[in-house]
Amino acid sequence: MKIIKINDKKDAEKILLDVDCTKEGTAMMAEKAVFRVVRIYKVKTKAANILKQTMLSKGGDAAVSRYCADLSKDYTDVVLMATLKQYRAAIPVLLAQPWGLKQIANELKTLLAL
Structure with a gap:
């Protein structure tokens, strides 16, 4: 083993x-x-909440600031954790979302060569 x-x-x-x-x-x-951990810098907290929900719904995860829950800060870094398959499933959902998530989806697609 x-x-x-x-x-x-x-x-x-x-x-x-x-x-x-x-x-x-x-x-x-x-x-x-193939598992990838991706850090995204300075994401709007509203977008970070949607990003986390989307990743969870596809079997991945996203670590966000504790301030996302009450939107008490405007921005957070996000650490995504998922397989390539999970990212591939999340990207189309993110492309349809507001607050900069379309750009994040496109950057993920390029970064992960999906």
């Missing part, structure tokens, strides 16, 4: 094929095997 470090989708595909997964299974699972 050992921990495997998977840096990208190619690494995931190699590992999955190495255990004799089918090509179809590998295509479905590769993005589930």
